[in-house]
Every structure is written in structure tokens, then in C-alpha cells.
Amino acid sequence: MSRLIVVSNRVPDPDRAPAGGLAVALQAALHDRGGIWMGWSGKSCGEDEPGPLAFQQQGSITYALSDLSERDLSEYYNGFANSVLWPLCHYRIDLTDFARRDAQGYFRVNRFFAQRLLPLIQEDDLIWVHDYHLMPLADELRRLGVRNRIGFFMHIPWPAPDVYLTLPMGARLLQSMTAYDLLGFQTENDAANFRECLQRGELATRRAGETDFVDTTGRHFQVGTFPISIDTGNFARLACQGVRNPTVRKFRATLGEQQLIVGVDRLDYSKGLVQRLNGYRRFLETQPHWAGHVTYLQITPKSRSGVHEYDSLQREVAELAGHIGGTMGRLDWAPMRYVNRAFSQQVLACIYRMANVALVTPLRDGMNLVAKEYVAAQDPEDPGVLVLSRFAGAAAELGPGALLVNPYDEDAIAQAITQAVSMPREERQRRHARMMEGLTHNDVFHWCTDFLGRLAPSQVLPLKGPPN
Ligand code: G6P
Secondary structure, three states: OOOEEEEEEEOOOOOOOOOOHHHHHHHHHHHHHOEEEEEEEEEEOOOOOOOOOEEEEEOOEEEEEEEEOHHHHHHHHHHHHHHHHHHHHOOOHHHOOOOHHHHHHHHHHHHHHHHHHHHHOOOOOEEEEEOHHHOOHHHHHHHOOOOOOEEEEOOOOOOOHHHHOOOOOHHHHHHHHOOOOEEEEOOHHHHHHHHHHHHHOOOEEEOOOOOEEEEOOOOEEEEEEOOOOOOHHHHHHHHHHHHHOHHHHHHHHHHOOOEEEEEEOOOOHHHOHHHHHHHHHHHHHHOHHHOOOEEEEEEOOOOOOOOHHHHHHHHHHHHHHHHHHHHHOEOOEOOEEEEOOOOOHHHHHHHHHHOOEEEEOOOOEOOOHHHHHHHHHOOOOOOOEEEEEOOEOOHHHHOOOOEEEOOOOHHHHHHHHHHHHOOOHHHHHHHHHHHHHHHHHOOHHHHHHHHHHHHOOOOOOOOOOOOO
């Protein structure tokens, strides 16, 4: 079996237990095949050029990490990746900053990663590149003579062609992506948008009745849908075991008989936090008898503080949360708690299990794994209700069991909260069972096996779970 090389901007800390299902699954795949995980170290080397890669060995996995200079971080990470591609792919053309200088930095850092990776690649290695930071990486590797099978998975949405085509460097970037052998997307809608961009740009033709494309040089590549998932079994176990956790027990005691409504999101404008908080306020205004009987906990770790929009959002959401507390609260009741920090997987799993309702209402999201984790964490006998945005990738799978909402419609959010807090147990059980059925079948190991099986069809690898 070939070795695997995973390349992503963020790499899990080799010294810590992986925090999420994606890291667990990729580490399991790397562990079985042996291989390398390459990416950014998370550190800056200031004004200097980055030194050689730092290697760290863990069993059969080699971590190969590179620092980036302040200029790289400003142009590639804060610049083109997070101020152009991120807003564009989340349909926020209004926030997209099309600075050409940053685009050059983005291509330069991709070239740099390719040059650093080149000496590590062996003839049969499979290479799997992740996410919007590294879209042109395969093209840079091909220019250096790499002929290995290279796959790409896009974790965030691929926008409608009319949105994508506003990007000045769009054609060049799209052209570079035809250098992959397999391009994977979260939903059918994303894959269809990507295919249409290719066809409108006349960069590739699709052969009638077949799934693959042929680019202008005659190379074949495939475009497919691979909805990412979680380590469902492990997450359900964590949620059951964590009831003894002291942090969770203390929190439980503060709730009394109140129903708990929870939201967990990175602080990001794509998450629809302002509309969600306004939806909750509308719920309290229109259903005043619920005052004193519900608490809304919004957990929102800060992120990407180097990008201007994130700082202003922090002020806006904090102000709104304070306003709801100030105007709706009573001496003996606080309607909401807004917390800007991250919690361990175990604490989150328990909070999900005790929450009667989860609000997952992004304006646009590639998948949204919080929605899946919330479902996996429930007690099947007395499950909570998921209120889910129809614009999250997860809606394609969880739609029939969740309460789907338009995340821009604050009245619809208020109505969904009313329906969720009053839903009879039998209906909750029925909805939960439908969602859980899909999650049991499509866990993150299935996702990983499916992608690698398509990238290298002769080497099907059934991944059963994390290494012991
Ligand atoms: C999204 C992206 C990931 C990214 C994560 C956190 O989930 O798809 O690639 O790592 O956000 O963002 P950050 O900028 O902190 O890496």
C-alpha cells in the first residue's frame, strides 16, 4: 500500500491528543499506511525567510512543519486566504478584498510549500491536499515534475459561478486546480457549482455520461462529493462519560429546571451570530412566558484576529449579547451567557447532551460539524432538537430530522426555537433517530476511506477507527 502525504495549512499539535474527528481520521489513515503530515507550524519567523522544515516523528507518522514570515502571513493567510477566498466562498462579495499583492503572496507561499515537500515525496506516495489555503499546490508540484496521484478536498463551500467569477485571479486559480486527479466537495451543490465554473471558463470538458473531466491538455481528473463527518461512536461515548466531569456538573447545577439552548461557533461572520441572537430576542419578546425557563449559552472562541472584520464582529456580538441581558434579564434570571473561549471535546460533548436545543444557523457553511456532534451526543430516549440553517452543508444529510430555518429570517429562528422548546418527546425521538441513522453509517472514517478509495481505486483501505 502506498504511503500517504497529507498537506494542510493547520496541522494538529503532534504532542497533544487530536481535538477533532478530522485529525483523528487522517491520523488513522497515516498510521495505517505510514506517511507525512505537512503544513504551517502556527508560528511566525518574523521578517526572516522561513528556515528548514522541522520534523517530528510519532509512530509511523512524520510531521513536517514550516514557520511562515510576517509577510507570508499577511499576504497568504490573513490576506488572500482569509480576506478574499473565505468571504467569497461564503457568498460575502461585499467583504472580499481583491488586493493583487496578496494574490501573489498566496501563489508564492503555495510554491514554497511545494518546493519544501518535493524532496520528501516517493514515487508511489498518494498526496491529499486540504482546503482553500492550498488550492494551487498540485499545479506547483506538477511544475516541479511530480507525477503522483494528488487529491484535493475543499472543506468550505464552492460558490455559485456568478459569485466565483467576480474574483480577478479566478481563472488562473481554477486552471491550477485541474492539476489534481480528484477534487472533493462537501455537497452536490458545491460540486455542481465547481463543475459549472470549469465549463464556463472552458477549462475542461465533461465526457458525456461520465464523471470525469478532461482538461485542455488531455489530462483526466474527477470531481466528486464527499460529505465530511465526525467520529460518531467516540463522540457519543464522550457525551455519556462526561457527566462526572466537575466543570460540567457545576454548570448543570446553575441551570436548575431551565431548558438549555446552546450555540457553539468560532467567532466568524459566516456563522450568522447577529441574526441568531436577534432571533432569540424575538423569541423572548413574542413568548414572554418562557422568561425564567430557558437559558441560551453561546460559546464563541475568537478567531483570525489579524483580519479587520473579525475584530468589529467581536464588538458587535458582545454588544448585542449585553443588550439582550440588559433589556430582557431579571434580578433572578439571565437570559443568555456569551463566552469567548474554547472548551475540550469532552466538556462540549456533555454540554450538547444536556442542551434541549442547539442553534446551528450559519449564513453559509461547508458542512458544520457542531450540528453532527450535537446529534451524536444526545440521549436517544430523551434527545434534544437541532435548529439548522438550510445553508449549512449538513442540511443535505440532517434536513429531515432537524428544524430547518432560513438563517437570515429572525422571525423564523424565533418560531423554530418556540417549536423546539415545546416539542413532544416522541417527535424528538423520531427526528433524532432519522439523523443518527445517517451519522452511524457516514462517520469520518467512512469519509476518509471513500475519498482515498476514489483517489487510488486499486488500494481500498477500510479504516475502522483510530489506532489503539
Ligand atoms: C475552517 C477551515 C479550516 C480552518 C478552520 C479554523 O474550518 O475550513 O481550514 O483551519 O476554519 O480557521 P483558522 O484560520 O484558525 O485555521
